[in-house]
Amino acid sequence: MPRNEPTQVTDGWDGGRSPGRRKAMRYAVPVAVAGVAAATIGLVPAFAGSGSPDLPKISAQDLIAKVAKSDVQQLSGTVRVSTDLGLPSLPGGAGGFGGAQGGGKGGDGASAAPQNKLMELASGAHTLRVAADGPEKQRVSIVDKAAEYSLVHNGNEVWAYDSGSNTAVHSTAPDAGRHGKQHRAPKDLPGGLKDATPQDLAKQALKAAGDTTSVTVDGTAKVAGRDAYQLLIKPKQAASTVGSIRVAVDAANGVPLKFTLTPKSGGAAAIDVGYTNVDFAKPAASTFAFTPPKGAKVVDGDKARAKTPRDHGKDLPSHKDVKGLKKDMGGLNVLGKGWTSIATIKGGGSGLPSGKDQGAGGDAGKFLDSIGEKVHGSFGSGRVFSTRLVNALITDHGTVYVGAVDKQALIDAANAAK
Structure with missing residues (x-):
């Protein structure tokens, strides 16, 4: 079986997108990557393991197409998280609900606000447990030494629970109660929690494939025990601070397993996203079931979101x-x-x-x-x-x-x- 060799993407190849769509993507992606890096997540190295598996040769175009066609909707696994942007560590609990699920004072549920957890993911190392079963069921848990934070979407219900404060926020998912319409993941979740997997970041980066970007297949790797191709994305524009983006793509199903963004200045990765273990079987239904523990403070997120600015105080701008x-x-x-x-x-x-x-x-x-x-x-x-x-x-x-x-x-x- 031949070893996979680097393959250069022809400038301007866009996977069949229209010229207008290509232009929009090329403008949007670097800004999106900057936004993710500046305000959201990076994942700690998902250790690739030893050895480079022998895989059939594949072109960069075909590998990008494989990612685009991948329709895996069921998985569970562990993601290691770390960000090194050269910023000071941000304290947990910074920020507030932003009016989405409650205020930030007096034990009203602020500790369970997804927006607050986003601040924690902006720096340092973290471990996430993730699970998904189609568009109606997702779960993300941030596991800390002393506590665990979970965000659970199950049909028309959304729960956010912080074990440290024993506080839960319950909300109704968007589109709930609308006949014939599929439930979706909550739109007001911050990017750091909603996009905390390699595939989400990889899909954003791959949209940049065009005349400002070099995309090659750069060998193979083992990630989370699975054979993967390594896709290497490099900006051609000298003024960019992005050195390269490396995406490990599952050879069997096209799911990105690892995402690493290295600054041009070198050193450790600024953003490194990867599974340490992953299973593509259907998760148990109990994974998405949530009942607040005994004694937990339960906040009605829908009522909190419906409050008028006057209810939140007189200091808000008119x-x-x-x-x-x-x-x-x-x-x-x-x-x-x-x-x-x-x-x-x-x-x-x-x-x-x-x-x-x-x-x-x-x-x-x-x-x-x-x-x-x-x-x-x-x-x-x-x-x-x-x-x-x-x-x-x-x-x-x-x-x-x-x-x-x-x-x-x-x-x-x-x-x-x-």
Whole structure:
């Protein structure tokens, strides 16, 4: 049986997508990858194991098609999770419900809010147990040393449970009660919990296949005890901070088993997603059954979501304030294409405080100077805040430029837009 050899994707190959769809995908994917890296998850190395299995030769085009055609809807397994973006560890419980499932005070269920768990997944190492049985049944559990957090979707019911606080939030799934319509996973789940598997991240990255991207098949591997091909995705644009994305694809069914994003700067992976074990048999029905433990505090998520802003306090901005803020920000715009796309938000004329400012503002300015690099250009001046993957330029006029690009690309974009 011949060994698999690297195969280069021809520029512009898109798996049969229309020109309009190709263009949209090429603009969207790098921004999506940056968003995932900056605000959501990375998974710790799913150990590939020893040896490279002998598999039939396959082209990159055929391997991408195999992933696209894969329709596996039943599985269970363990995912190892870790993120190294060069950011400080984020404390658990940061943020709040955002009005979706309750407030954030007084034991009202905030500890069980999916949005809060997203913050925990933004850095460090984690273990997830996942299970799925079609579009109506999914379960994700984050296993910690001292506690476990579970998110369970079963038909028209959604439960979020935090064992640490013994708090559960119960909600009705979208489309519940609509005759003839299939239940779907809740739309308001944060990306870090909804997309916490290799296949979700891989499908986003594969949409980038086009003239800004090199895609090859780079050998084989054993992942979670299964034979897999390794798909290597590399941006061609020099300004991108993404070095490469490697996706291990199950040779039998096309399911991505491992996703690794390495920054151009080198070192450890910024995002590494993989199964340590996986089973494609139908999970037991009991996997998706949930009953709050005795003594648990149960919060009605539907009622909490239905509350008016007045119920949440008087400190929320008024409709007039929000409208004014949107006007000041000038809206979101995307410059460039492919992996060097830069999202911009126009400021309202006042940027971050300077170290030269006096009083409290001066203290804030000195702190910002210590964590952000001062830069200058024909646009004026500002600060660049950097991670291993995503960089952001905030000008002294308050305009924000952010993307998975290097510092000079942000300065060039600001100069061109002045």
